[in-house]
Amino acid sequence: MFELIWNINLLLAWLVGLYTFVHSVCMLAKCLIRNYLRQPLDLAKRYGKGSWAVVTGSTGGIGAEYCKQLAKQGFNLVLFGRNKDKLEELDAKLKKDNSLLQTQIVVADFAEDNSAKFYEHLYRKIQKLDISILINNAGAVIPEFFENCKLESAISCSNINMTGPAMLTRMFINDFLKRTSRTAIINVSSLIRVVPSPYIKEYPSTKQFLTLFSYYLQDNYGDKIDIQDLNPAVVTTNLNNHQIGPDSITPEHCVASSLRDLGQEFCTVPAMIHSFIGQMLFVMNKFMKPLYRATFVNNYEMEILGSFYEKHRNKK
Numbered sequence: 001m002f003e004l005i006w007n008i009n010l011l012l013a014w015l016v017g018l019y020t021f022v023h024s025v026c027m028l029a030k031c032l033i034r035n036y037l038r039q040p041l042d043l044a045k046r047y048g049k050g051s052w053a054v055v056t057g058s059t060g061g062i063g064a065e066y067c068k069q070l071a072k073q074g075f076n077l078v079l080f081g082r083n084k085d086k087l088e089e090l091d092a093k094l095k096k097d098n099s100l101l102q103t104q105i106v107v108a109d110f111a112e113d114n115s116a117k118f119y120e121h122l123y124r125k126i127q128k129l130d131i132s133i134l135i136n137n138a139g140a141v142i143p144e145f146f147e148n149c150k151l152e153s154a155i156s157c158s159n160i161n162m163t164g165p166a167m168l169t170r171m172f173i174n175d176f177l178k179r180t181s182r183t184a185i186i187n188v189s190s191l192i193r194v195v196p197s198p199y200i201k202e203y204p205s206t207k208q209f210l211t212l213f214s215y216y217l218q219d220n221y222g223d224k225i226d227i228q229d230l231n232p233a234v235v236t237t238n239l240n241n242h243q244i245g246p247d248s249i250t251p252e253h254c255v256a257s258s259l260r261d262l263g264q265e266f267c268t269v270p271a272m273i274h275s276f277i278g279q280m281l282f283v284m285n286k287f288m289k290p291l292y293r294a295t296f297v298n299n300y301e302m303e304i305l306g307s308f309y310e311k312h313r314n315k316k
């Protein structure tokens with residue numbers, strides 16, 4: 001009897017091991033195919049030639065890059081931002097490189113207002129355009145420890161990272177469902193959401209919301225709308241003080257990966273190194289908590305906060 005139980009346990013252990021091995025090989029193969037073999041779809045054909053892409057946070061690193069790459073593919077652009085001068089500068093630059101490009105500028109600060117009136121007003125400004133891609137990209141981090149952060153900062157962060165994307169999507173969803181071509185919604189989340197980040201709690205939490213929101217959209221509208229949950233780790237932009245390291249990628253790389261996967265993959269991690277880091281942190285946090293805290297939390301996270309404090313000090 002004992003021998004039988006022992007043998008069953010042994011068999012189960014082998015099966016679990018085999019499953020884990022096959023699963024890891026499949027993940028690796030998928031990652032390699034996605035990063036090195038996959039060809040992007042013809043997005044203009046899929047979403048409608050001459051249709052419009054709305055990009056929030058268009059004046060920053062990843063947002064500006066979306067504008068550049070989508071204009072090249074023949075999309076017209078609605079440039080959302082909170083700074084009119086920056087928007088006009090971007091507009092002029094894009095038009096210089098793409099003589100046929102049409103644009104519309106929308107000045108909106110998502111931190112300032114989260115009322116229904118505010119979003120209705122934004123919607124009315126562009127409702128007549130044939131919008132085929134919505135990119136919820138604007139995002140902000142609170143450069144303060146959660147327990148010390150000002151209430152206004154916490155509310156702003158929630159407004160920019162959660163209310164803005166959810167409300168913009170709500171304003172446009174019915175128009176998207178009526179289109180004859182497919183439509184796309186890209187939500188720019190973050191890989192930091194996969195692990196607890198004790199010092200910068202609010203940002204990962206808001207990104208986790210955005211990912212769950214993407215899952216909801218995918219489940220309910222995936223048959224008509226291509227949803228993408230984009231999860232970068234470090235991208236060298238203003239958000240992280242233009243941090244450069246072995247794990248960082250450029251906004252060009254990040255956006256090219258996102259557009260390559262659009263319509264083909266729901267959850268996109270834009271680089272192999274980012275997939276690896278995400279997996280490593282996830283496993284470390286689950287099985288080696290002290291090591292996770294000693295390395296990621298106490299070094300990496302503090303480094304991020306440190307660069308924010310520095311940036312803040314420099315601004316004063």
Ligand SMILES: NC(=O)c1ccc[n+]([C@@H]2O[C@H](COP(=O)([O-])OP(=O)(O)OC[C@H]3O[C@@H](n4cnc5c(N)ncnc54)[C@H](OP(=O)(O)O)[C@@H]3O)[C@@H](O)[C@H]2O)c1
Pocket residue numbers: 056057058059060061062063081082083086108109110111112137138139140160188189190191231232233234235236237238239240
């Ligand atoms: N960089 C990374 O390592 C990284 C990693 C994972 C995810 N992400 C996500 O990627 C997205 C883009 O960030 P980024 O890296 O390109 O940083 P960025 O260069 O700082 O761009 C952020 C954009 O959001 C806009 N924005 C900030 N606050 C706003 C507000 N209150 N109302 C309207 N727009 C506002 C900024 O406008 P201004 O130009 O006026 O400041 C800027 O256009 C964010 O959602 C971020 O969370 C970034």
